[in-house]
Amino acid sequence: MYRVAPPTLANLSSSLVSLNLDSCNLGETNGGEFPAHIFQLPNLQSIQLGSNPMRGHFPKSNWTAPLKFLEVVDTEFSGGLPDSIVGLKILERLHVEGTGELPDSIGNLVSLKSLTLAGSFTGSIPASIGNLTQISDIDLSNGNFTGELPFSLGKLVHLTSLDLESNHLTGQIPNAFSNLTKLSVIDLGMNNFRGELPFSLFNLTQPISVYFSNNQLTGPIPTSISSHSGLVLLDISSNSLTGNVPSSLFTIPSLQHLDLSYNQLGGNLDDFQVNKSQLFFVDLSINKLHGPIPRSLFRFVHLTDLSLASNNMTGFLDVEVISQLKDLTSLDLSYNSLSLSLPSSDQNSSFPMFTFLRLSSCNLLEIPIFLRDSMYVHTLDLSSNKIQGHLPEWFWGLGEGFLTYLNLSHNLLTSFQGSLPWPSLSVLDLHSNLLQGLLPDAGSWAEFVFISNNNLTGEIPLSICDKSYTSIIDLSYNNLNGKIPQCLGSFSDSLTVLDLRMNNFHGVMPTKFSNCESLTTLALNGNQLEGPLPHSLHNCKELEVVDVGNNKISGQFPHWLGALPKLRVLVLRSNKFHGAIVSPKTKTWFPMLRIMDISHNEFTGSLPSRFFENLKAMLSVGSNELLKLQYIGPDDGYYQDDVKVTMKGIDIELKRILTIFTTIDLSDNGFSGKIPSNIGKLKSLKGLNFSHNNLVGCIPPSIGSLTNLEWLDLSSNHLTCRIPQNLLDLTFLVVLNFSHNKLEGPIPLGKQFNSFSNESYLGNSGLCGFPLSKDCNPSETKHPSALPFAGQQSGSMFEFGWKVVVLGYGCGVVFGLIMGYVVFSTGKPQWLVTLVEGLQPRKLKRSRIGGRRHRTSN
Template identity: 70%
Template sequence: MDISHNEFIGSLPTRFFKNLKAMLSVGRNELRKVQYVGQKDFYSQWDDVVRVTTHLASLTHLHLSYSGLSGLVPQEISHLSKLVSLDLSCNDLYLQNLAMKRLVENMTTLRDVMFSGVDMSHVAPLTLANLSSSLVSLHLETCYLGEAHGGEFPFGLFQLPNLQSIQLSSNPQMRGHFPKSNWTSLLKFLDVIGTRFSGGLPNSIGGLKFFEDLNVEGTGELPDSIGNLVSLKSLYLTGSFAGSIPASIGNLTQITDIHLSDQNFTGELPFSLGKLEHLTSLTLDGNNFSGQLPFSLFNLTQLVLVDFSNNQLTGPIPTTVNSHSSLVSLNLAFNLLTETIPSSLLSILPSLEYLDLSYNQLDGHIDDFHVNKSQLSYVDLSNNKPHGPIPRSLFGLVHLTGLILSSNNMTGILDIEMISELKELRDLGLSYKSLSLSLPSSNEKFSFPMFTYLSLSSCNLREIPTFLKDSKFLQHLDLSSSKIQGPLPDWFWGLGEASLTYLNHSHNFLTSFQGFPWRGFLYFDIHSNLLQESLPDAVLWSGYVLLSNNKLTGEIPFSICNNSDMIILDLSINRLNGKIPHCLGKLSYYLTVSDLWMNNLQGVIPTKFANCESLRILSLNGNQLEGPLPHSLLNC
């Protein structure tokens, strides 16, 4: 009976245990012939398991994964000397070193050991060294290896003649290194992500012709012999690998996934990457790659995901791409790419949904293009240098949910009616551009109820756009430097009431923000306005409170003492009076800036400064404070 991988809850029906007793009443000679036990919840206690299995002298397979078992793994399990496959994974079990030692000593024909999720923190890694030479699979993910005893994973296990799979991921205290020679030639799967393996990949790894899946956390350079792993399908490296990618990587003709993100790789991308015809995912973001993009990559018809962001790539983006491409996501952000933004990326690629070219040095005109059957849903061209008008065809991309065009040199007047054609739009960024957003007096007829992100800084708005009235899901709103005057309208306080976490109204001409309803903001910036009122309590519940350069009056509310998550407090250049709240010195462990410069505050500086290791700036000058500097400032 095998009912594993289910989601049963509670106790088992009594009739199951009647069957268990019937099984126990069978003669021992018959029990000895049983070779396979694989049940979930059939044995709800270890006692049940032990009572049955100790009579099963011929048992070869014991599979109890996802069985809801808990507690110590009993030493009696080691009596099953003929076991070839033992699976205890995904239970709430704890394995002691003695039990593991006896298991290794007695089970000399064991081929599969699957203990993922079993607490092995008190098992000495050296105990594993004597596992059977018959071992084929060793799965010890998330077993807390090395946490109590320390020590290294025995590298001799990599040399067992029949070993095909080693899974050791998510054991953060497990140290180890790879052998420099004599690897088992049959190894197919290796995963040591989330461990403390060091020393990098030895050149000898190139002898593993059957390798299919290589997931390694480590250091060092990628050996040129990596190109010999002709069966490899997935390469996933984390840690601090460095050096260049060898051109031999082009020999991995069966590979589908290459993930080398957030490393220290340098040099140019090898053009041999364009030979990998089965490649579907290539993520090389967060490195120091330089040089030009390999144009041949854009001819790979099975490639779905490309992420080269956060590198130092230069030169143009290829203007010719394969119209039969399967590319869905292309991220080239934060590089040094130049020349024009090819309109072919916006029109020819039939499957492309995500395009991010932000933070480069792209310039020139963006030509209008044929929308055809484009699937584009997110386009970010911000922080580049294109000039000329925004192509009208952008607003024919009917599936767009995100359009970010901030910080470039495009000019002209953008009509809100054009934006309203994008019915699925949620994120819109038009800040810091040499264009104006046209808001006709009847703009109330336009509505964007799905907006979550809106950035219109420096768009010459002069008033709060009424098309925002129905935007109840806003999370990020930036209307700074837009010449907005007077008090905020009453309807404004209903925006994103349960979702808004970022609000920037700085560098306008606002005179009041009474009615402020939100608490728990991450970022609230309304500095450099004409506010002439007292501080609302709710404002001071934000993480970033930026209210400088106004004409705020009254005292700093003592309710500020209840905000334990504040990071920056800037109330400088106002007309605040009264005493500094006594809690200023222990306001928040995370507080990095506390700026009360140029107000009318009186009294003494709070005497107790504690829990202020993060504090970098404390500015109190330009007030009417008196008394000594507190000695507790030395704690900061």
């Protein structure tokens, strides 16, 4: 084989058989065009073209060279495969990276033995591919192929490997694959296949690896799987399979890797007979399995990975059985209802050398003593147990330099101090314990630090300024004090979350936010910070959440925050902000804002109309928005942005903030003037609170256009006139407060207004009609005076409705909307009463940090 530089291409010998033009800078001197004349070389059988700045289409002239091997990768060719390629009937190997559709004429390559297409090929796979009867290897992975698989694939009797992973293929998986008796690898993962598994494929006797993960497959796993099956690897994770896990799966002698995670499989796992087995990987996590763990699972002597996490497994498990698995390095039994029986410290059982161990929610009372000799553990999760007191001395030598993930959250630990001895630590999670004393040395902190909800005191160590790669710092809900180190404003360009809420920090905020390109969440609520909000925050272009409520911060409204393109949550409540809100001079002002709480300050002046006109993200709810629910904040699945909102005078903490949740709270200020009529344009609003101000004039009828509104509070103002009749259109309204104004005339009757009690209208001497005892004069209303929902029934309905709202925001906004409608349309369904009044709070969290694919963490 010859490697040729571009200047010599014109003088290539006609006797050339093989040509390698990889990384020869072709295209730099000829406008990116490919020198087509080399395809006329009479003896050329092999050509490799890669890593060249070529672009445009393949040459379309006749190719007379007797090519058997063609490789074109790392270029910019487009337009699909031309006839000049598919006319090469003696071609045996074709590897092309490009774009365009796969032509039907691909079936003309009757001598082809290997086909690899990379890049962005589109369209369907033509049925003519079944004409490639000599082919043994097809790789069309990571493309944009669509449509159903052609049944003609079943004619490729010499096929040994078929890789169609990561496309957009649909339809059912054809049973025709059972005809391919030489097939050893089939990968259809990461597509949109539906229907049931092709049962016949599982009874092929030749060794075969099957990857069907991340599709939409349903139905059961075939119970007829024979012990003579040639399955070596079976990955059908992340589908919607149901039924039991057949015991026959575990009796296949050739099976080495079994992944059934992320399905809907249920029932008990039955014991089975273990004969000669090569099984080393078993993942049954994220299903609905229940009952005890069969001891048979611990008889696979070659097992290295075992996960039963996030099921409903019950009973006691003596961990001594684990000691039989000498090769086991990864074990995950988290999130079941298991109780583990640990060996006592004086027992000398030889346990596996774990590198990955998750025993979250396993009713542990202490750190397992068998970890003492786990020198190479890199992931350890013992969260949500009952481990109390101090950590044993030997624990600090755990993992030596290998430990990267440590989760001891939701336990009863009281001490965790000093310098951390794990230089490779990436995740440190100690939140929700009883930790006392000072913070661990910040100089040894990990990339992700979670120490919230403890009883820690003292200041943040200045050694935090020595860090250069920290991404999340969550020290919220402690008793920390002192000043926030100024370096936290710019000490790390990787910092995404700084959460110091509910502590006792005083002094001013960090003033220089200059190195904050990654910062998405700044949460300082519930401290004693004072001084102005630093103007340098406008440098943090990725900010989504700014929560500095409940401090002593002063100054005028930070209008410059409106230039942040991604800001969704702004909480300034309970501070010392003052002055008027000036109308913005730009059309792009708070373009993504969803939650705005500036209540309990000293703002004055009128509400500028343009203030509301620029809140683009609140203007409307798209028709598909409820179907595309997303959460605000980092997408790593671990840290969860939360915020408190006030509904009916109750602080409700939203643990995850849905992007469809929108609210404005301007209460307890000194705003004056009229309510702007354009407030009715903010059609996605779910909560609006203008209470305790000096607002005058009438309630704008445009508020009746806010049809997504669930609570409305205009109390303690100086509003006059009648209540607009079109407010009856607010059919999702659960909480209403018009008390202590100067409203007059009849209260609207019908729909949601029939569910509100007297308290909604107190202090308005001019109002009359239901539910007040004051009747209206006949000249004031023509509406009937008697409707259901009176008296005690009204009160109980209101109370129950409010429980539904709180439940709804705990479980998801959509659930709240639907349940609210059910309650106020049909009354109190008994099943819903039982659910709401008997529901016990739960908290579920998910993590992908520091663990393998499809792992959960709390």
